[in-house]
Amino acid sequence: MPSSQATTHTEKASPDFQGFVPHDQLLNCIHCGLCTSSCPTYLVTGNENDSPRGRIHLMRGVEENRIELNERVRGHLDLCLDCRSCETACPSGVEYGQLIEKFRLSDRQKQLQETGKGLNWFERFFLRDLFPHRRKLERVLWPARLLQITNLDWLIEKTGLIKLLPMPLQRMQRMLPRLQRDQPKLPRTLPAKGTQKSRVGLFLGCVADVMFRHVHWACARVLQEAGCEVVVPTDQQCCGAMEYHTGQTESATHRALANVDAFGDQLVDVVLVNVAGCGAMLKEYTHLEKAGHANSEDVNRLNRFAGKVRDITEYLAELDLAPPQGELPIRVVYQDACHLKHAQQIDQAPRELLRKIPGLEIMEILEPNICCGAAGSYNLQQPEMSDELGNRKINHILEKSPDAIVSANAGCALQLMALLKQRGKNIPVFHPVELFDASQRKVPWEELRCR
Ligand code: SF4
Ligand code: SF4
Known part of the structure; x- marks a missing residue:
C-alpha cells in the first residue's frame, strides 16, 4: 500500500487509551503463552481471557479500536490481581504491570468523563479517605481494639450481627488481625x-x-x-x-x-x-x-x-550481617509476596536472612510464585477469586505443617492470618526481620509465638 494511503496507528487508535497505554509494550507480546501457567486467575478459571496473553490481546484490541470495552471485557481485566507473576515468566520482557495499570487509569478517566462517576463509596471512604491517613486509621481502630479486648468481636461474629454490615465491611472485620498492645511511636x-x-x-x-x-x-x-x-x-x-x-x-x-x-x-x-x-x-x-x-x-x-x-x-x-545467636528451633514456610518477588525481583534476600537464624528450617511450598489473593484492596473488591487463591495458598502451606509462616508484606500477612483464623489454625505469621531480631535478642520461641 502506498504510504500516503496507509492508516497509521495514531489515526486508528482509541483516543481514550492511545498515548497513555504504551503501544510498544502491547506489541512486545509475541503471544507465546509461556506466562499462562504462572497466572493465578488463569489457573482458577482456565479461561484464556483471564490469562496475561488474553488480557494483552483485549487491551490491544481496545487500544486499537477493534474491541469494544464493555462490561464483559472489563470483567476479565478487573479480575487481574496485578501480581506481575507473568512479568517474571515472560521471556520477551513485557512489562505487564505498566500495561494494566495505565489501562485502568485511562479507563477510569474515560468512565469519569462519560458518566460523571469517579470512585465508588468503598473507594471514596476507605481507599481515599481512611487507609492512607495514619492518624484517622488509628482513631477508627480504637473501637475494634476495644471489641477485641472485651471479646465482643467474637460475639458479633457468632450472633450473626456482622451480617448486617455491607460485604466489604464484613470482610474487613474478618481480616482484622489480633491488634497488638499499643506500641509507642518510633522516635525521629x-x-x-x-x-x-x-x-x-x-x-x-x-x-x-x-x-x-x-x-x-x-x-x-x-x-x-x-x-x-x-x-x-x-x-x-x-x-x-x-x-x-x-x-x-x-x-x-x-x-x-x-x-x-x-x-x-x-x-x-x-x-x-x-x-x-x-x-x-x-x-x-x-x-x-x-x-x-x-x-x-x-x-x-x-x-x-x-x-x-x-x-x-x-x-x-548487602550488609552481610553476622548470624544472630538465639536459637529458634522451628520449621517455617516463607511466603513470597508478589510485590517483592515479581515487582522487585527479590526472593533470596529474605531467605538468606532466615537461614542465618540457628535452628530455623525453611520449607518450600507448591506454587510459590502464585499470589495469595491479597493484592492490595483486591481481597475486598474481588472476594470470590481472592478466597479461592487464599485457600489454595493456605492448603499448600498446611501440607507442610509449619510452626510459623513468614511474609515480607503486610497485605499477605493479613490475608493469611484471616484464613488461618477461619480454619481454626493457630499458626503465627511473622516478618522475616522480626524473627532475625528475636534471635538477636535471644527471645525464646515459646514467648515469641504468644506475642
Ligand atoms: S506476555 Fe510474554 S510470556 Fe506472555 S504471551 Fe506475551 S510474550 Fe509470551
Ligand atoms: S498480573 Fe497476575 S493476575 Fe494479572 S495477568 Fe499477570 S499473572 Fe495474571
Whole structure:
C-alpha cells in the first residue's frame, strides 16, 4: 500500500487509551503463552481471557479500536490481581504491570468523563479517605481494639450481627488481625550501636504503621545493631499506591513529592521499606511522570528518591550481617509476596536472612510464585477469586505443617492470618526481620509465638 494511503496507528487508535497505554509494550507480546501457567486467575478459571496473553490481546484490541470495552471485557481485566507473576515468566520482557495499570487509569478517566462517576463509596471512604491517613486509621481502630479486648468481636461474629454490615465491611472485620498492645511511636532518630556505618531512613506506611508497628521496631533494632543510624521522618506519608491504583494520580503525585521532601531533608543514604507493596510503589515513583502532575524538576527528584529505595531484606543482605545467636528451633514456610518477588525481583534476600537464624528450617511450598489473593484492596473488591487463591495458598502451606509462616508484606500477612483464623489454625505469621531480631535478642520461641 502506498504510504500516503496507509492508516497509521495514531489515526486508528482509541483516543481514550492511545498515548497513555504504551503501544510498544502491547506489541512486545509475541503471544507465546509461556506466562499462562504462572497466572493465578488463569489457573482458577482456565479461561484464556483471564490469562496475561488474553488480557494483552483485549487491551490491544481496545487500544486499537477493534474491541469494544464493555462490561464483559472489563470483567476479565478487573479480575487481574496485578501480581506481575507473568512479568517474571515472560521471556520477551513485557512489562505487564505498566500495561494494566495505565489501562485502568485511562479507563477510569474515560468512565469519569462519560458518566460523571469517579470512585465508588468503598473507594471514596476507605481507599481515599481512611487507609492512607495514619492518624484517622488509628482513631477508627480504637473501637475494634476495644471489641477485641472485651471479646465482643467474637460475639458479633457468632450472633450473626456482622451480617448486617455491607460485604466489604464484613470482610474487613474478618481480616482484622489480633491488634497488638499499643506500641509507642518510633522516635525521629535511633542511634547506631558501635561505629556508625550509615544513615538510613525508615518508611512507615499507613496501614502497616497502625497494625504492624512492632515490625518497624524490629527493623529499627536490627539496623541499629548493624551500625546504622535510623531516621524516621515525622512528615512522611502513605506511599500513594491506593490513590494511584484508583486513578487519583494528582493526589498520589502530591503524596510522593511529600515523601521525597520528608526523606530528602534528612540526607539519608537509603530509604528502607518493610512492606513489599509500598516498596514497589516507592521504587516506581518514576511512573508518576506520565501522570502529568509533576514538573521536570519534580520528576528528577522523584527519580533520585526512587533510586534510594530498598526493601529492608535487600539492604540487610548487602550488609552481610553476622548470624544472630538465639536459637529458634522451628520449621517455617516463607511466603513470597508478589510485590517483592515479581515487582522487585527479590526472593533470596529474605531467605538468606532466615537461614542465618540457628535452628530455623525453611520449607518450600507448591506454587510459590502464585499470589495469595491479597493484592492490595483486591481481597475486598474481588472476594470470590481472592478466597479461592487464599485457600489454595493456605492448603499448600498446611501440607507442610509449619510452626510459623513468614511474609515480607503486610497485605499477605493479613490475608493469611484471616484464613488461618477461619480454619481454626493457630499458626503465627511473622516478618522475616522480626524473627532475625528475636534471635538477636535471644527471645525464646515459646514467648515469641504468644506475642
Ligand atoms: S506476555 Fe510474554 S510470556 Fe506472555 S504471551 Fe506475551 S510474550 Fe509470551
Ligand atoms: S498480573 Fe497476575 S493476575 Fe494479572 S495477568 Fe499477570 S499473572 Fe495474571
